[in-house]
Amino acid sequence: MLIAVVAAAGCSGGLKRFAPPGFVKYEDRAKGQPVSPEIAARIEAQAGGGGGFPNLSQQPSLIPAGIAAPERDALGRELAAAGAALDASVKADRAAAAAERQGSIEPQRDALEEEIRKDDAAARKERGLPPAAPAIKE
Structure with missing residues (x-):
């Protein structure tokens, strides 16, 4: 509670002083403030790929080959x-x-x-x- 009061009163840096090291706001990146290269690489990796829907035209249309009968019998x-x-x-x-x-x-x-x-x-x-x-x- 005391920290919030001190931060609200205009303490230099506000609550950012108490943030853990390496904590970067996206607003700070937009302002062009320097960011650790490791953190910048991690942010780029997260933003780079993932999500979206699969392209169904690129999916295989044939059923993969099964196990041969003798091998299947041996497994059984x-x-x-x-x-x-x-x-x-x-x-x-x-x-x-x-x-x-x-x-x-x-x-x-x-x-x-x-x-x-x-x-x-x-x-x-x-x-x-x-x-x-x-x-x-x-």
């Missing part, structure tokens, strides 16, 4: 083999996931709880704290 066989390999890996992954779901995780959970309890007891002993109250089992 490669894709079918890759698909079969992917199907096999998906089936193996699903079987492994089903086997994991069949097994019980309670023994692992109980082993981890016991390990945590022992670690907690050792830490309390090192720090001189009283033993933790036993966990309430439902």
